[in-house]
Amino acid sequence: MNKLSDKIATWLAPVANKFANQRHLGAVRDGFILLIxxxxxxxxxxxxxxxxxxxxxxxxxxxxxLSQFKGIGTQVYNGTLGFLSIFVAFTVAYKLAVSYGKDGVIPGVMSVAVLVTMFPSVLEVTPLNSEAAVQVTGMITQTETSATGLLFAIISALLGTELFLKLQENKRFRISLPESVPPAVSRSFEALIPAFVTLSFFGTLVFLLQSMFGLGLQEIVTEVIQVPLKAIFQGLVGINVVMTFQNLLWGMGIHGTFVLGPITEPTLLTAIQENINAFQTNIEIPNIVTKPFIDSFAMLGGGGCTIGLIIAIFIASKRAEYREVAKFSLAPGLFNINEPLMFGLPVILNPILAIPLILVPLVNLNIAYMATSLGFISKTVVMVPWTTPPVLSAFLSTAGDWRAALLAVLLIGISVFIYLPFVIAANKVANEERSH
Structure with a gap:
């Protein structure tokens, strides 16, 4: 079994590491981290x-x-989640430019300009106390600027930055000023022609698509990419496949959440954004699977739901080294930081503990999914920090649903139950090794 584990790790680890270190995925991941x-x-x-x-x-x-004070929170929302896609366009472009060794500020600003250039120029709105829609210009809605526009913002940032940097490297598109000119002014003029060409390209692209198909680029991206991705993540089969691969990476000693983050984060954040919007307007909450849903029910104690492993070790392990590692891993584990446990036991590349590491999150995920779909607990409507302790995170993310907190307690118990036989098996393996 150890040989099989080593072979899998030898094959999978380089692939996963290459995936994690890919420049554009890294820019997306790091761009999101800046906005936490x-x-x-x-x-x-x-x-x-x-x-x-x-x-x-x-x-x-x-x-x-105290309802008159809700306006404070509304204003904060407008300046944060309500503008998230604009911020993401800047931070992703900034990180991508920095990865090339360039100053990230101008590409970041350019990315925002590219994004807004591709927003619809004409919108249909229905005024209050009227049933007839009217067309308005010069207007941007939170459909474009909030988390619902994240995928389009990411694509705009990556494509816009790549084109802008390629043009900026070409001396034919560069305006050179005398050395006496301040560096900041010189850099701005160097970006002038690349900026003109980049914005002209995307503006023309949107114009042609609108003229030929009657659809904007954002609508096309949403229909072709975002809708299928959302269907995968909201479907029980799809999210199980994603979580299985993520946990498998953890078992190989690779940070699964970190590796898959550039793919999972935009979709899961869009889902929680839609839930938040529905919650604020008192309409039906649309999505079960969101980022706080995964954090609160499928990653209790961190990847692999390892809070259950810690408790199982305290209950059944006779191995002194396991108990010592569990002791100093308990405090971080309460805040979903499980690296001390992962590398201390170790759990990674451990053929015995890798099985429940993959299995437990899937069991918990499916129980929580069914409980939510049947209405036993509320859907997640609040984005809580991933470091929020288990049980409390379930309570807060569902806007104070005590049933969700109770379910989290139950899931921890199930985690312990599943981990226990594997901890006992680890005891037996240790005893056999000592007897030899």
Whole structure:
């Protein structure tokens, strides 16, 4: 079994590492990391608005009416999640340019310009107290600027930055100024012609598509890429395949969440954005699988739901080294940081513990999915930090549903139950090794 494990690792590890180190995927991943504080701040205010300040369902509804203060959270939302695709366009382009050894500011600004250039120039809106839609120009909606436009923002950032940098490297497109000119001014003029060509290209592309097909580029991207991806992640089979591969990478000693993040994050963030919008407007919540759903139910204690492994070791392990590692892994594990456990036991490349590492998250995921689809627990509507302790994260992400917290406790118990026989098996293997 050890030989089989080594062969799998030898084959899979280089592929996964190459995938993780790919320049464009890395730019997407790092661009999202820069924006984590904004997402968490926005989610905090959404939680306050809907759990505390809501006059109909808030916890203070029979005590005091503070609904007039909801406007504060609304303004914060508009400046954070409501503008997320614009921020992503900048940060992804910035990180991509830096990976090429370039200054990332001008490409970041260019990426935002490319994105807005491709927004619809004419929108149909229905005024209040009217049933007739009218066409308006010079207007941008949160459909384009919020997380629902993330995929389009990422594509715009990657394509726009690549074209801009390629043009900037070409001396024929560069305006050179005397050395006496300040460097900042010189860099701006060097970007002038590449910027003109880049924006002209994307503006012309959108114009031609609109003229020929009556569809904007954003609508085409949404229909061709985003809708199928969303269908995969929201379907039980699709999300199981994704989680299986992610956990398999963890078993090989590769950070599965980190590797697949550039693919999973945009779709899962878009899903939670749609849930947040529906929650704020009191309509049906559309999505089961979101980023906080995965964090709260399928990654309790970190990848592999390893909080269950820690408890199982305390219950059944007779191996002193296992118990010592579990002791110093407990505190980080309560905040979903499981690297001490993964590399300390180790769990990675461990043919005994790798099996439950892959199995437990899938069991928990499917139970939580079914519980949500049957209405036993609420859908996730709040983006909580991934470091939020288990159980509490389930409670907060579902806007205070105690049933979700209870389910998280149950899932931890199931995790312990599944991990226990493998911990006992590890004890027996250790005893046999000592006897030889």
């Amino acid at each position: 504080p904004l997402v968490i701040v926005a989610s905090f205010f959404i939680l306050i608005n809907n759990v505390v300040l809501d006059p109909d369902n808030g916890i203070l509804k029979n005590v005091i009416d």
